[in-house]
Amino acid sequence: MHVHPEYEWKKITPDDGHYFFGYYDRxxxxxxxxxxxxxxxxxxxxxxxxxxxxEIGLLDGKGGYEPLTRTRCWCHQQGxxxxxxxxxxxxxxxxxxxxxxxxxxxxxxxxxxxxxxxxERPIYAISPDGRYGVSLNFGRIPRRGYSYADTPVxxxxxxxxxxxxxxxxxxxGTGVSRLIVSYRTMLERHPFRYGAxxxxxxxxxxxxxxxxxxLLWLFRQCADPARxxxxxxxxxxxxxxxxxxxxxxxxxxxxxxxxxxxxxxGRTPRxxxxxxxxxxxxxxxxxxDESRRPFLAERLSPGHGRMSHLVFSPDGKRLLSDSYPAxxxxxxxxxxxxxxxxxxxxxxxxxxxxGTIVEVRCDLHxxxSPDGKRxxxxxxxxGRRGIYLLELE
Numbered sequence: 021m022h023v024h025p026e027y028e029w030k031k032i033t034p035d036d037g038h039y040f041f042g043y044y045d046r047x048x049x050x051x052x053x054x055x056x057x058x059x060x061x062x063x064x065x066x067x068x069x070x071x072x073x074x075e076i077g078l079l080d081g082k083g084g085y086e087p088l089t090r091t092r093c094w095c096h097q098q099g100x101x102x103x104x105x106x107x108x109x110x111x112x113x114x115x116x117x118x119x120x121x122x123x124x125x126x127x128x129x130x131x132x133x134x135x136x137x138x139x140e141r142p143i144y145a146i147s148p149d150g151r152y153g154v155s156l157n158f159g160r161i162p163r164r165g166y167s168y169a170d171t172p173v174x175x176x177x178x179x180x181x182x183x184x185x186x187x188x189x190x191x192x193g194t195g196v197s198r199l200i201v202s203y204r205t206m207l208e209r210h211p212f213r214y215g216a217x218x219x220x221x222x223x224x225x226x227x228x229x230x231x232x233x234x235l236l237w238l239f240r241q242c243a244d245p246a247r248x249x250x251x252x253x254x255x256x257x258x259x260x261x262x263x264x265x266x267x268x269x270x271x272x273x274x275x276x277x278x279x280x281x282x283x284x285x286g287r288t289p290r291x292x293x294x295x296x297x298x299x300x301x302x303x304x305x306x307x308x309d310e311s312r313r314p315f316l317a318e319r320l321s322p323g324h325g326r327m328s329h330l331v332f333s334p335d336g337k338r339l340l341s342d343s344y345p346a347x348x349x350x351x352x353x354x355x356x357x358x359x360x361x362x363x364x365x366x367x368x369x370x371x372x373x374x375g376t377i378v379e380v381r382c383d384l385h386x387x388x389s390p391d392g393k394r395x396x397x398x399x400x401x402x403g404r405r406g407i408y409l410l411e412l413e
Contacts, residue, residue: 023366023401029408032056032079032396038064038405039085040398042099044329044342044385045227045284046145048396051109053389056081056396056407059091059099064380064405065373068094068169076102076114078131081409089135092117093124093142093158093168096380101126101143105192106150113153115142117170124158124171139190141197144224147232152262153190154235155197160185160222162245165379173245177220179203187223187237189262200264206239211256211272219254220245229285234261236285236292236310239269257283257292259310270310281327287336287357295328295341303327305339305355321360324353329385332357334392342384342397345370350384352397354412365410368401 023029033039038061041048048057060075068074074094077087093115094100102114111130118125124142127135141155159171160179167173179185182204190197203221210216219241226237242253255276260267271283271292279297286293286307296306296317302325308317326343333339339355341362352365368384382405384397393413398405 023368023408024364027365027410029366029410031402031406032081032083032409033058033406034083034085035402035404035406037061039079039407040096040099040382040405041387041396041407042097042101042385042398044331044340044383044387045225046101046103046387047390048102048387049389050104050112051106051390053391053394054081055079057102057104057112058085058407059094059102060085060087061094061096061405064096064382064400065376067096067164067377067379070169072169074100076100076129079407088131089114089127089129091115091127092119092170095165095167097165097383101145103143103146106146106148107192108150111136113139113143113146115158115168117168124168126153126155137195139192139195139197141188141190143190144226145228146192147228148230149232151192151232152228153192154226154228154237155188155190156223156226156237157185161224162220162222162242162248163224163379165377166224177218178207182207187226187235187260187264189235189264200235200262201258201260201267205264205267206258206269209258209268210239211269215254216241219243225283227285229289230287231289233289234259234285236283238283255280259292282329284331287332293330293332293339295323295330301325305330305341305360319360320357321355321362323355324351324362326351329383331386331388333388334390338392340365340386340388340395342386344383345381350399352384352386352395365395366397368397368399368408369403370400371403372400 056079100114126139126143128137143153161167186202239256254273257271295303305321
């Protein structure tokens, strides 16, 4: 089965293992577009075990692979958050576990030299200008396909000290980190705090906006973190500036429940992009200004109707939109932002053995190159997890 009869997709990873990059809200390429980060997993049948390592390396886009280092902090959905440092173009960071200090950290790897430093907290995302990283407590994430085996879920429903945990901003130049929004602040500004008082709470999906001035993240809660099958959690999307002082829940659970699957910043500093099924007719491409009151959303495109990871091209004129597997097939579409026109770029096989847990599925997680001319996805199209490349121009 060809991915598409017209578009020429190329697999750029070797056939000797399971290769993938991870999430869709980040750039896997170096500054000149000659190298693409990848993680080589030892298995894709179950969640990682404590102490189990994965390999991190570089792809040349032509099938060549160079292994560089290993990590104990990885998962099947987001890898190890490996990212190039925009202000140190020969360096990338990745999360790892320090066995002596028994905590996750972010290591700095310089190509040609090896590990040359570290940040004392694991990094979730890097600002586009390369000045800052954002961190959170990975151990509190009960969805273990998005967390690390060496950071077990705590028993406490709320952090023991809600003033000492939350969203952290890391200065990538100095390494200094500061807590900008605590759990206490988030709970105080929760739309209905009484609903979170007895719930287990956690944070994830923190992202910087396009001009590196604001952050978006999800505050989530559930009744029982040991039972995470199905969509049994509630979601509250918060945003703030880099000081954290204006932290606010801008999209509460009432907008999310069975209606939105993913979120990301849009083309302007205040625009947010979601795949919303608010009409009950299928998921559509929707944007809104997170600073506007009252809330007002705009539909850019009806899309393809299914839950999707959406991401704007660097110039903001197009979007990539994937789909979850249906009938053993995942689709990738290109959407024109001004007209809403949707073009199919490929259909990928996604067939896993019966009983495979959902946390190790392989989403496409489409990603643009910085020049907007190339797209990469993760796929098990040929039966083994790999990275596929499409040249758009």
